[in-house]
Amino acid sequence: MERRLNTDRSDYAGAALRCACGQMARYAGRRAKGFDSVLGKLRLERAYYHCASCGTGHLPRDRALGLEGSSLSPALTRMIGVVGALVSFAEGSELMGELAGVPVDAKQVERTAEALGREIAQDERDVVEPEPPGAPTMYLGMDGTGIPMRASELAGRAGKQPDGSSKTREVKLCTVWTAEARDDEGAPVRDSGSVTYSAAIESAASRDTDEQPSDFAQRVDREGRRRGFDQAERRVVLGDGAVWIWNLADEQFPGAIQIVDLYHAKGHLWDVAKAIYGAGSDLGEQWAKQRREELDEGKIDAVHAALQVHAQANHEARKCLDYVTRNQLRMRYPEFRAQGLCVSSGVVEAGCKVAIGTRLKRAGMHWTAAGADAIIALRCCKLSGRFEDFWERYSSAAIAGTG
């Protein structure tokens, strides 16, 4: 392979070629450089042109092969990107050796995957190709989850630790899916292959004085347009009770049906039961079961009354009472079900686990915000089935010399 590439001298383009600065770059012989490829190390000799006027070197072959500014071949970069999206950098390094027979150390996996992830994050912001809605009813879910950060990334940030400091930062996730399929009982279930994700460590807070929506609101807007959510006959926004979710839904998708994910709501009631009766108590279990049935049956008043009894003495009960009060219109489950809507998909919850948790919240991991955002972008792209499209744009831009 190496011999064949080095015998081919068609990259010689004459004694001089035009430099971007407008002057001529002179041919200065062939230069060798080592590259890592899926076939192992390659030593390539390439025609080298130098522009005396601006000092720039030109290597036409590097550009043609997508090797410009890198010592990794495009195929290898792509492989490392996929591996880095799915497993830890250390595991990625092991897989590269095991499956591809190419030794790439963990640090190199990290650098390469993060660099690719940064490109993907930029591409996500720049390119929105709107699609028609995939179904008459489209679902958009939002959620947040904390990921462990390096101490240096958190200096001065307020958090939930007893001393007021923080160990995590919140990743906000937006996920879009359809649920035309039905289970044995006729309840809507998520259509397989319909889920896409977009996420980042971003703020969702916007003030009246802001000229633009928050970064996360813009992300949600892009994802909504990409999926045709904004064009759907029936739009449903699902989330837990967090205030920012509903503020954002009101601003971005007025008129959409808002539903508190039943899975989340039941989780909160379970927490209250534990706080009142202690973990693992039969009484607590019974209490929670009753509340969950009431919730399923749409008896919000009954849930309300049961929480009221404990609200005085119990902090969790008080918090939950407030939550139920604020969100009761979003908890009309029997009504939503009668309309054939998905109320407790678990998709949003699972999205946080699948897209973020399993890759970024593992033992011993500590992220920088920039590193986490790059890997999150890479992973969301891969899990949403968009890596191929990105790669096409990316490699054609690199060869055209604009990337």
Ligand SMILES: [Zn+2]
């Ligand atoms: Zn020049």
